[in-house]
Amino acid sequence: MNVVDILVQTAERLPEKTAIVFKDQKISYGQVKDLVFKAANGLRASGIGENMHVGLMMTNRPEYVISYFAILAVGAAVVPINPMFKERELVYALNDSESTALIYESHFSNVVINAKEGFITTRTLLAFSGETTPNCEWNKLLDHQPLESFIQRKAEDTAQIIYTSGTTGRPKGAMITHGNVLWMTKTVTDIQETSEKDKVVVVLPLFHAYAKLICLLCPFYKGATSYIEERFIPDSVLELIDREKITFFPGVPTMFTMFVHSPKLKEYDYSSLRIFGSGGASIPVEIIERIKKEIGVEILEGYGQTESTVMITCQPLHGEKVVGSVGVPVPGLELRLVTADDQDVPTGEVGEIIFRGQNAMKGYYNKPDATAETIRDGWVYTGDLGYQDESGNLFIVDRKKDMIIRGGYNVYPREIEEVLYAHPNIIECAVIGEVNDIFGEEIVAYVVTKGEVKEEELSTYCKQSMANYKVPRVFKFIDELPKTTTGKISKVPLRQNDTKRNVK
Known part of the structure; x- marks a missing residue:
């Protein structure tokens, strides 16, 4: 078992199918696999191997995808780093996760150089300077022969350590396992009925758990095509949907708000769209209704958090969607709403949302007390408040702390x-x-x-x-x-x- 299976199986089935479109560049699944296995062998030659942690600090680009799978292929775990981090934040994430190496985009060299004196365990720094810079450290990884086979992992082995936003103190590294990722990927693709015919816009930052699974792993699992965008420019995305006949756009509420206020909203054809997906925060009902009116597409809203791999509930793809709710629990997951003393609340009353299932994180890295506070008797306490109607639809009321x-x-x-x-x-x-x-x-x-x-x-x-x-x-x-x-x-x-x- 390894998350890399997602890429390998699709590359063997659809080697010529376009996996990634980035600017004017098209990369097939077979090419992605070859690049990943070359980079993986380069990482191994650099001393990176099983059970190590590797920071990955890049913007949305094909090299992020290649680096992500290559790290996993050698049996290491990925530590996604927000590319907007400053020196203090970078030092904290790498030291807290005990990362051995950092792969980063040279655009952030000043931050890395200024921060590296504070690194405790991070000794290997691999910078990507651009496709036309063959001598940069990252491109040298590709000079190696492809890795013959990737390292097999257990379901409970950590695949990625993703840091929470830190709204309740210092950020904590949620350990997401290979089993978590593979189960969640299959579950989400089933819910969304993803197929190799899909064309997905990747404009959410790939360091984020939501973007990585919904925009990358799910399309790769089924052989769809991912259109990677460096940044979100509303009018450019609307034009892309029309020009490339995009079928799926995953976003966050702010993006949809910007769509409805765009003066070019009515200039394009959106008939190819199957799904508008929204996560990361609750979306205002007013925006949902305006999107449906102006574009003719319903927003499929879901709810989750870093500790849940990605998703806890989701609205149905077919059938009636209860506007204002974030849907029902995903298949195979248990959800409860409880009082402060862990008593289940009646239908329609507000309680803290807790869940358990194969998507539940292993815990917070090197933080047993925080783990014990969040995971109790197998249930993950989200800190979010909500209520359910008689049909099981969940309505988010607010963060408990808010x-x-x-x-x-x-x-x-x-x-x-x-x-x-x-x-x-x-x-x-x-x-x-x-x-x-x-x-x-x-x-x-x-x-x-x-x-x-x-x-x-x-x-x-x-x-x-x-x-x-x-x-x-x-x-x-x-x-x-x-x-x-x-x-x-x-x-x-x-x-x-x-x-x-x-x-x-």
């Missing part, structure tokens, strides 16, 4: 955000709680608008749709909301008041 308690009332920011998103002049919004001497916490809404909107107008608007205690007392008009590299709105800087300089 819930606002104002004057003794529990207030869920997402409910307020849904109301604000329905306002015709609001593009994006984020609601947080700020410390208040009288009420404990006060509700503050950060909003990005088009045209002039006054605070009194928004307050009146909210009062028409929700109880008075839920209405934000403060509205802060901002040019742009802070986001993670996956495009997900980040509330951490808002809480830290890092965006004050942008407030209008």
Whole structure:
């Protein structure tokens, strides 16, 4: 067993089929396999082998894919590194994961050079300087003969150590096993009915768990074609969907918000699309409805987290989708909603989401206490709050830590955000709680608008749709909301008041 099986089996079945399209370059499955096995032999010659951990710090490009599979082929585990990391963050991830080596794009050389004095275990640095630079360390890997066979692993062996976003402290490395990845890949392709006829846009950053499995491993498992894009440019993606007859676009809510506000939205033909997939955060109902109206495609929304490999629930591909829900548990997975003392809550009532199944991580690397806190009796505690209807559809209410308690009332920011998103002049919004001497916490809404909107107008608007205690007392008009590299709105800087300089 090895995640590399996904590539090898498809390359043997469809060697001439195009696996990757990147700019003007097309690479077949047979070519990808050959490059992977050459790079793997080069890694082995560099001293990288079984049970080692290798950092991978690259933007979206074919070399990321080749490096990912090559690391796994020699029996090592991949440690995906966010390419936007600065020196301190890079040092932490490599040292915490005890990575032996780092493969990186030369664009980030300054960060790596400035950080390397802090590396404890990372001794081998392999830089990729571009396809036309044959003497760069990464390209030298390809000078080797292909590896004769890849290393077999056990289901419980770690395939990748993926760091959480660190919203509740220092980031933790979730150990995802070969068994986790292979089971999740097969399960998701079955849900989405992926086939070799599919054409998938890869614009989500490949270092992220969601992108790697949905945009890379699932298409490779079935022999589909992945169109790798370096960055998300809304109008360019819309044009690509039309020109290449794309069948599947996986994104995050911010991307769909940008689609509906694009002046070129109605210029293209989207009839080839089978699926718009959304994950990473809950998508506002208003955006779902506008996408369906303007493009004619339903968004298949799912829910998961790093600790779940990728997915916990998903809406059905066929049949009725309950708007506002993130679907039902994926087949083979158990899900519960519990109180603070681990009692199951009745249908329709809010509880913490916990799950167990073959997608559950092995634990956090070198963090037994954090692992014991998150995994209890085989159940993974997500820290997310939600409720289920009688049909089992899950509705995300909020992160447990994001819930606002104002004057003794529990207030869920997402409910307020849904109301604000329905306002015709609001593009994006984020609601947080700020410390208040009288009420404990006060509700503050950060909003990005088009045209002039006054605070009194928004307050009146909210009062028409929700109880008075839920209405934000403060509205802060901002040019742009802070986001993670996956495009997900980040509330951490808002809480830290890092965006004050942008407030209008």
